[in-house]
Amino acid sequence: MKKSLVEDTQKRLSGKQIAPTILTIFGATGDLSADYLLPALLRMEEHGMLPKSFRLVCVGRKELNAKSYFDFVLKKSTVLKKLPTKVKQSFLKRLTYYQGNFDDVASFTGLAKLLSDHDQPNKHVCYNRLYYFATSPQYFSGIAHILKNSGLLMSCKAHERKVRVLVEKPFGFNYKSASALNKLLKKFFEEEQIYRIDHYLGKETVQNLMVVRFANGIFEPLWNNKNIDHVEISVLENDTTAKRAEYYDQTGAIKDFVQNHILQMLSLITMNEPYNLTTEDIRNEKLKILKALQLPAGELRQSVIKGQYAGYKKEVKADSQTETFAALKVFINTPRWQGVPFYLRTGKALHKKVAEVTVHFKEPARCIFRNCTANVLTFRIQPDESVHLQINNKVPGFGVDIHQGDYGFGYKQAFMTELPGAYERLLLDFIEGDQRLFIRSDEIESSWKFIDSITENPEFKNLPVFSYKQKSAGPKEADEFIKKDLREWRTK
Numbered sequence: 357m358k359k360s361l362v363e364d365t366q367k368r369l370s371g372k373q374i375a376p377t378i379l380t381i382f383g384a385t386g387d388l389s390a391d392y393l394l395p396a397l398l399r400m401e402e403h404g405m406l407p408k409s410f411r412l413v414c415v416g417r418k419e420l421n422a423k424s425y426f427d428f429v430l431k432k433s434t435v436l437k438k439l440p441t442k443v444k445q446s447f448l449k450r451l452t453y454y455q456g457n458f459d460d461v462a463s464f465t466g467l468a469k470l471l472s473d474h475d476q477p478n479k480h481v482c483y484n485r486l487y488y489f490a491t492s493p494q495y496f497s498g499i500a501h502i503l504k505n506s507g508l509l510m511s512c513k514a515h516e517r518k519v520r521v522l523v524e525k526p527f528g529f530n531y532k533s534a535s536a537l538n539k540l541l542k543k544f545f546e547e548e549q550i551y552r553i554d555h556y557l558g559k560e561t562v563q564n565l566m567v568v569r570f571a572n573g574i575f576e577p578l579w580n581n582k583n584i585d586h587v588e589i590s591v592l593e594n595d596t597t598a599k600r601a602e603y604y605d606q607t608g609a610i611k612d613f614v615q616n617h618i619l620q621m622l623s624l625i626t627m628n629e630p631y632n633l634t635t636e637d638i639r640n641e642k643l644k645i646l647k648a649l650q651l652p653a654g655e656l657r658q659s660v661i662k663g664q665y666a667g668y669k670k671e672v673k674a675d676s677q678t679e680t681f682a683a684l685k686v687f688i689n690t691p692r693w694q695g696v697p698f699y700l701r702t703g704k705a706l707h708k709k710v711a712e713v714t715v716h717f718k719e720p721a722r723c724i725f726r727n728c729t730a731n732v733l734t735f736r737i738q739p740d741e742s743v744h745l746q747i748n749n750k751v752p753g754f755g756v757d758i759h760q761g762d763y764g765f766g767y768k769q770a771f772m773t774e775l776p777g778a779y780e781r782l783l784l785d786f787i788e789g790d791q792r793l794f795i796r797s798d799e800i801e802s803s804w805k806f807i808d809s810i811t812e813n814p815e816f817k818n819l820p821v822f823s824y825k826q827k828s829a830g831p832k833e834a835d836e837f838i839k840k841d842l843r844e845w846r847t848k
């Protein structure tokens with residue numbers, strides 16, 4: 357099936373009245389903006405995904421103008437340089453650069469005027485105002501105050517406008533800081549205006565977790581502790597912490613990847629079917645899982661393995677004990693999942709980059725053949741986005757030997773089109789006001805509560821940090837950890 361992104365976008369946008377919108381990005385000269393946000397917006401321009409009246413204001417400390425800022429972004433990416441000139445020109449027409457320093461609130465007084473110059477209240481044109489907090493979290497509170505005190509949240513006299521804020525990760529460093537940030541944001545905004553991002557939720561294959569589960573009648577009857585032996589979620593990265601070493605050293609693998617990407621995928625693969633596909637129904641079901649997360653009883657070392665790649669201490673220039681690798685065993689205390697272990701694993705500087713969710717079914721209660729093996733359903737989130745089901749088959753011949761075959765569905769082969777990028781999808785949702793793929797305050801607080809039960813446990817800092825070679829599969833202790841339970845990591 358060949359289906360183009362342009363066609364899909366046109367279908368999505370057709371008939372929709374998208375109000376005139378200005379997106380203001382704070383931290384527009386940072387890596388996130390230059391590497392992900394601007395490229396996503398440019399691809400949206402290329403695919404006709406940006407409403408005609410869409411405008412973009414990029415805020416940074418550097419002295420730049422729209423043209424020099426745009427050149428700065430293009431210089432960072434060879435892919436963007438190759439975009440048709442027409443696309444670049446039409447994008448540049450939407451773009452304004454504004455220079456401001458968060459340490460100097462007065463530098464933002466001109467921003468309100470810049471934004472309101474777009475409004476034409478006499479013609480009932482009042483731009484929706486969207487603000488993207490794409491900076492280090494230390495500035496989130498300052499930006500919220502700037503929005504309030506510099507007249508950026510002002511309503512438009514003639515017409516109602518929507519104001520939304522999108523807050524980058526990390527959203528807090530533990531339960532206390534996350535709930536303090538929620539409290540602060542709620543002083544200025546309603547929950548419906550706050551978009552907490554986890555870009556994994558924008559990935560096609562993560563959204564597909566729900567589709568495979570709830571659009572196929574065959575899975576729901578099997579989706580419980582009677583039929584599922586265990587589940588593995590692995591997010592392996594081959595990059596070192598590199599440019600983000602300083603930030604990473606304060607955070608570590610558990611707070612960086614487990615708290616958000618992995619716990620979000622875990623909740624999607626285990627939650628009950630939402631009553632409807634509405635934002636609140638989905639969030640309510642995810643929340644029930646996040647609240648029910650538990651570590652096995654006993655010492656923390658039985659459920660958590662920490663690792664650090666060789667050379668990391670040199671990178672951060674400190675005798676750091678921060679984990680660049682983590683393996684965990686957790687349970688979900690609900691009737692459906694009693695007794696089913698969930699093995700979670702993530703790490704940096706590993707031998708490959710892959711993200712997978714793998715559901716291991718139980719072996720048949722009785723096997724009349726020589727070697728029945730358990731069925732395995734794997735969701736390959738990235739790369740080679742696909743779904744695979746391992747099924748036993750007869751080997752040709754006169755005997756009844758069994759061979760486990762792979763029934764695969766590959767996104768690229770099936771649809772023969774490029775997949776929409778996660779940031780494109782999430783930015784479009786932000787513009788349209790769709791919060792389904794964003795995280796609610798109580799979800800984020802519950803996931804931090806669970807992470808705190810690990811990282812704020814006094815035993816945590818005394819856990820050994822096992823060294824592993826760069827480009828390896830991680831510390832051997834992580835393999836021994838799962839082998840103790842007579843299982844092994846499927847994602848090698």
Ligand SMILES: NC(=O)c1ccc[n+]([C@@H]2O[C@H](COP(=O)([O-])OP(=O)(O)OC[C@H]3O[C@@H](n4cnc5c(N)ncnc54)[C@H](OP(=O)(O)O)[C@@H]3O)[C@@H](O)[C@H]2O)c1
Pocket residue numbers: 382383384385386387388389391416417418456457458459490491492493524525526
């Ligand atoms: N980079 C990634 O791959 C990535 C991925 C996912 C999430 N994130 C998250 O996204 C956020 C931003 O990350 P980043 O890597 O883009 O950070 P960054 O490269 O350090 O950029 C930070 C931005 O904030 C601006 N800034 C800093 N201090 C300022 C001040 N006093 N006044 C005005 N502007 C100021 C910087 O301007 P200057 O250019 O003038 O310094 C820059 O535009 C973080 O929360 C991060 O965790 C990043």
